[in-house]
Amino acid sequence: MNTPPSPSGAERTDGSPVRIGALVPLTRPGWVEAGQHLLAGLELAVHEVNGAGGIAGRPLDLVVRDTAADPQQAAAAVDELAGLGVAALAGEYHSVVARAAAARADALGLPFLCSSAVLDALTEQPTEWVARLAPAQSHGWQVYADFLLGAGHSRIAVAAQPSVYWASGARVLRDCVAPRGGTVIELDMRALTPTAVCDELVGHRATALLLLVGHPEPAVSIVQSVRRDRRLSEVMIGAPAGQPEFAEWATLLGEDSAAIPFLRYLPERLSPLGARVETALRERLGEAPSFVAFEGYDTVAVLADVLRSHGTERARIAASWPRVAVEGTRGQIQFSRNPGINVWQWAWAPVQVVDRDPAEPDRFRVLHVG
Numbered sequence: 001m002n003t004p005p006s007p008s009g010a011e012r013t014d015g016s017p018v019r020i021g022a023l024v025p026l027t028r029p030g031w032v033e034a035g036q037h038l039l040a041g042l043e044l045a046v047h048e049v050n051g052a053g054g055i056a057g058r059p060l061d062l063v064v065r066d067t068a069a070d071p072q073q074a075a076a077a078v079d080e081l082a083g084l085g086v087a088a089l090a091g092e093y094h095s096v097v098a099r100a101a102a103a104r105a106d107a108l109g110l111p112f113l114c115s116s117a118v119l120d121a122l123t124e125q126p127t128e129w130v131a132r133l134a135p136a137q138s139h140g141w142q143v144y145a146d147f148l149l150g151a152g153h154s155r156i157a158v159a160a161q162p163s164v165y166w167a168s169g170a171r172v173l174r175d176c177v178a179p180r181g182g183t184v185i186e187l188d189m190r191a192l193t194p195t196a197v198c199d200e201l202v203g204h205r206a207t208a209l210l211l212l213v214g215h216p217e218p219a220v221s222i223v224q225s226v227r228r229d230r231r232l233s234e235v236m237i238g239a240p241a242g243q244p245e246f247a248e249w250a251t252l253l254g255e256d257s258a259a260i261p262f263l264r265y266l267p268e269r270l271s272p273l274g275a276r277v278e279t280a281l282r283e284r285l286g287e288a289p290s291f292v293a294f295e296g297y298d299t300v301a302v303l304a305d306v307l308r309s310h311g312t313e314r315a316r317i318a319a320s321w322p323r324v325a326v327e328g329t330r331g332q333i334q335f336s337r338n339p340g341i342n343v344w345q346w347a348w349a350p351v352q353v354v355d356r357d358p359a360e361p362d363r364f365r366v367l368h369v370g
Contacts, residue, residue, distance in 0.1 A: 017061035018054070018312050020046075020303060021081030023074055023092040023101055030069035031215060033246040034093045034292050038115060039064065040284050041296025042090060044277070049304045055312070060304065067092060071100030078104040078112075087312040088113060090299045093292065095119035095137075095165040102130045102343070111317040113303055114343070115295040119165055123342045131321045131335050131344035133295055133302070133328075137165075138172050138340065140263050140351050143370030144240045145176035147261065147353040148208060150368065153236065154182040157206035159197055159213055159222055161189045166212040169240065173210070189213055194225035202231050211239045211260075219243055220252050227256045238262070245290045250361050258358040261367055265291045267330055267350040268366060274329040288362075291330075295349075298328035 098117030281289035351370035
């Protein structure tokens with residue numbers, strides 16, 4: 001006999017699974033490698049929760065849906081998962097996709113713990129249904145701006161594609177550097193080839209170029225063009241959104257992948273829990289886990305604690321966000337309200353600016369800590 005789902009997320013005592021919906025980019029044009037790391041973290045935590053007895057004896061079941069970096073596909077997945085009776089939603093990497101999912105979750109009254117997306121305006125209006133682990137873009141990118149200025153870069157070019165996320169990032173950078181005498185020069189990648197970007201950098205006398213563009217293209221082609229232009233040998237390339245975090249970056253660019261600073265949300269030293277999880281994630285992935293994998297693990301760790309403490313009814317889950325106090329892989333996780341952010345926010349996950357070491361591109365160097 002099949003037990004029907006409980007669309008309202010009502011409490012059950014029959015030993016049926018507690019379902020969590022997981023939104024993950026697993027196909028192009030989504031950032032597939034990021035999605036794989038996020039899913040690995042989610043799955044590892046679910047495995048450990050079930051190994052420890054589940055949720056009051058009920059197994060935790062992860063119901064995964066591929067968003068493919070498509071906001072409409074994500075919104076449809078939220079509708080489907082809500083109908084399947086999931087207690088809450090987890091995951092998503094892309095900010096514009098997470099924003100669509102958050103809006104739909106809010107409309108449906110479905111708790112959503114966003115793992116990785118950083119866009120400040122995750123929802124248009126304040127909501128009690130959505131919480132987030134990743135630091136808001138206005139916080140993380142300010143740390144990156146502090147790094148740039150500290151390194152002596154005051155004329156900063158950004159190669160940007162049209163996107164709410166990229167436009168928001170450029171605005172954060174401009175607001176941070178302008179009061180301190182810096183200039184942000186926007187290069188519209190709808191009109192420029194990678195070779196033309198090089199000419200623009202020379203003409204504007206920029207000392208830094210930031211990649212506010214998609215991965216792998218046009219980011220890879222821009223890096224190759226700049227690195228091969230002798231006029232730009234002193235120009236620093238940066239990627240605040242984190243493109244160099246994943247192994248594919250080094251595979252595609254080789255030596256050119258190094259010395260490109262990006263944001264990473266890890267502490268300088270992992271706690272014993274973080275170190276144990278890192279080992280398990282490395283075994284699961286077959287490579288070093290990115291910070292995104294830790295975000296996935298921490299997402300389920302928080303949800304499992306909430307489900308154990310407050311039950312599986314959706315309204316009770318959402319009401320529990322301000323009472324969360326969970327030891328995650330990257331520190332103590334608690335949620336609060338922050339100015340300009342309409343969701344419950346962990347303020348803040350640790351923020352680093354790191355790059356790949358030119359002498360050993362598989363090794364990361366910590367350049368700045370926020």
